[in-house]
Amino acid sequence: MKIDASARQLHARLHSAGHLLGLAGEQLGWQPVKAHHWPGEGRITFASRNSAALPDASALLALVKAWQAQDLPRQVTFANGMRKVGFGELPAYPCGGTHVARLAELGDIVISQIKMKKGQLVVSYTLA
Numbered sequence: 001m002k003i004d005a006s007a008r009q010l011h012a013r014l015h016s017a018g019h020l021l022g023l024a025g026e027q028l029g030w031q032p033v034k035a036h037h038w039p040g041e042g043r044i045t046f047a048s049r050n051s052a053a054l055p056d057a058s059a060l061l062a063l064v065k066a067w068q069a070q071d072l073p074r075q076v077t078f079a080n081g082m083r084k085v086g087f088g089e090l091p092a093y094p095c096g097g098t099h100v101a102r103l104a105e106l107g108d109i110v111i112s113q114i115k116m117k118k119g120q121l122v123v124s125y126t127l128a
Helices: 007-027 057-069
Strands: 029-035 043-048 074-077 084-087 109-116 120-127
Touching: 007 043, 007 057, 007 109, 007 120, 029 120, 043 109, 057 109
Parallel strands: none
Antiparallel strands: 029 043, 043 120, 074 084, 109 120
16 A cells, blocks of 8 residues: 555545544534545534624634744544544544644644534635
């Protein structure tokens, strides 16, 4: 088997960016319920918690950039048959995907759209 290193790095960056956007949304009062991290299709779907205000892209990206500035390392844990992935001391999510080793590898994230769909918040993103 041969692994395409550049494709793997792209997927790792997209997947890690999605995790951070999910966490940023959580910190702004939204609960991530679904995520999709494919190139050109990156999006996180959130449900509202306690009638949270609709976040704007700058609020989400400010949180993500603050974590990136710390260059937090990837943390992988296994417990009760579940793999969780996080960065530094940030909360981890159950995940089987590939991720960057450190947040400095992410590069710039671009939020391309924020919309409400069927009562849920959908944040679409890509990488610069």
